[in-house]
Amino acid sequence: MASEYQAHRCISSCILLLVGVVLLLSAGTGSSTSCYKRIFTFGDSIIDTGNFVQMIGHNPSPIKEPPYGMTFFHHPTGRICDGRVLIDFYAEALGLPLIPPNLPNENTGLFPWGANFAVFAATALPPEYFRNKWNHTVPGSSYLSSQLGWFKDMLHRLAPGDATKTVLSESLIILGEIGGNDYNFWLLSRRPRDVVYQFIPDVVSIIINTAQVLINLGAKTIMIPGNFPIGCVPEYLEAFKTNNPADYDEFHCLKWFNDFSMRHNQALSNEISRLRAQHPGVKLIYADYFGANMEIFKNPHIFGIGDPLRACCGGKGYSDGKSCDKNAILLGDPANFASWDGIHMTEKAYNAISDGVLRGKFAKPPLLYSC
Numbered sequence: 351m352a353s354e355y356q357a358h359r360c361i362s363s364c365i366l367l368l369v370g371v372v373l374l375l376s377a378g379t380g381s382s383t384s385c386y387k388r389i390f391t392f393g394d395s396i397i398d399t400g401n402f403v404q405m406i407g408h409n410p411s412p413i414k415e416p417p418y419g420m421t422f423f424h425h426p427t428g429r430i431c432d433g434r435v436l437i438d439f440y441a442e443a444l445g446l447p448l449i450p451p452n453l454p455n456e457n458t459g460l461f462p463w464g465a466n467f468a469v470f471a472a473t474a475l476p477p478e479y480f481r482n483k484w485n486h487t488v489p490g491s492s493y494l495s496s497q498l499g500w501f502k503d504m505l506h507r508l509a510p511g512d513a514t515k516t517v518l519s520e521s522l523i524i525l526g527e528i529g530g531n532d533y534n535f536w537l538l539s540r541r542p543r544d545v546v547y548q549f550i551p552d553v554v555s556i557i558i559n560t561a562q563v564l565i566n567l568g569a570k571t572i573m574i575p576g577n578f579p580i581g582c583v584p585e586y587l588e589a590f591k592t593n594n595p596a597d598y599d600e601f602h603c604l605k606w607f608n609d610f611s612m613r614h615n616q617a618l619s620n621e622i623s624r625l626r627a628q629h630p631g632v633k634l635i636y637a638d639y640f641g642a643n644m645e646i647f648k649n650p651h652i653f654g655i656g657d658p659l660r661a662c663c664g665g666k667g668y669s670d671g672k673s674c675d676k677n678a679i680l681l682g683d684p685a686n687f688a689s690w691d692g693i694h695m696t697e698k699a700y701n702a703i704s705d706g707v708l709r710g711k712f713a714k715p716p717l718l719y720s721c
Contacts (some may be wrong), residue, residue: 384445385721386522386571388464389437391449392497393528393562394490395470395694397437400451402470404415405491406485412675413470417663421684421697426667430470432662432684433697437524439704441719444522454498457507461500464521465504467497474529474553480536484545488535505567522720523564527575527639529553529614534580534693538589543606550614558621565632573717574622575637575707576615581607582647584661584692601647602659608640615640623641635720637713642706646688646699653702655688661686662696 391397403414410419419426421433427452429435441449441463452465459465467559471490473480482488509517532553536546561572580586581604590604599605619636650658662684663674674691684690688699695703706712713720 369484387520389449389522390464391437391466391524393468393526394472395430397435398470399466401453403428404453415676430694436700436704443708473532519570520566523569523572525574530577554617554682571633573635575639577611578643580609584689637707642703642712658688661689661692663691
């Protein structure tokens with residue numbers, strides 16, 4: 351009896367595994383008109399769609415409560431935004447359903463349209479890098495290598511063996527934005543700002559190495575975004591405000607911090623070009639999030655935004671340091687703002703940035719025409 355029971359369990363497990371592989375491989379051939387059958391994403395709070403709230407379980411967090419999610423979903427979803435974030439707009443434009451977070455169903459989900467591995471406060475480099483090399487503690491509990499580990503676990507469960515290459519060859523992988531928090535946690539804790547230049551080669555290296563791992567696994571299309579103009583972020587404008595006009599550019603953003611973001615982006619873009627030359631059969635797309643975001647600061651009226659440097663939730667002027675939570679004051683309709691909480695953007699801003707990447711000049715080729 352015992353041997354028959356074990357044999358029955360083995361057969362059942364094999365059938366479930368086969369069904370999972372078939373569903374994953376066949377996904378996208380039905381209602382979707384996308385040239386990509388699925389999207390897999392890595393990153394931080396810019397595109398987290400629920401992994402962080404899954405990680406903290408029943409612990410309280412402002413992002414579990416209104417006004418988060420008020421604009422599109424009309425309830426909190428785990429997104430650090432009033433509504434949709436970048437990955438949502440990419441999925442919609444490419445004809446796919448919204449991409450679910452990985453963690454809520456990491457052991458049972460079939461993820462037929464892809465999965466999102468991004469987590470709020472994630473870094474590119476692991477915590478021990480900062481602790482051992484710089485005697486610095488970062489608060490995030492996720493980093494790029496850990497997200498890659500979750501991704502490999504999912505592939506092993508759903509697409510073992512040769513199926514992995516098939517799945518990845520038909521998928522779009524969005525590798526970031528990641529790395530911004532490696533700099534944010536250092537700069538906003540008022541550590542010596544010049545030191546952060548030394549992070550750039552290591553941050554860029556781990557992003558490129560991760561892209562190489564994904565290529566080795568079978569990925570054929572990878573979009574790698576750069577960092578945003580942090581000198582225009584309300585939290586930075588408040589923390590580092592000065593009385594010296596020379597510290598600001600014509601759009602009232604802090605010059606040093608935007609120059610730093612551009613330094614990171616140039617190093618990343620250079621390495622993407624190098625990797626592209628090594629893999630002519632792989633489409634590597636650099637997404638210029640800096641340029642797409644700057645369009646909002648250059649011409650806010652085009653987007654219906656009054657002052658792009660003010661935070662909608664919990665902020666006065668730039669940002670008064672108060673949390674965006676259920677007790678926060680909203681300065682108006684989030685559709686009239688670029689910044690949601692002083693760090694993260696509104697759905698309106700993410701829509702504008704994604705449009706520049708999907709259809710405009712801020713990705714080569716534009717993502718919507720990349721296949």
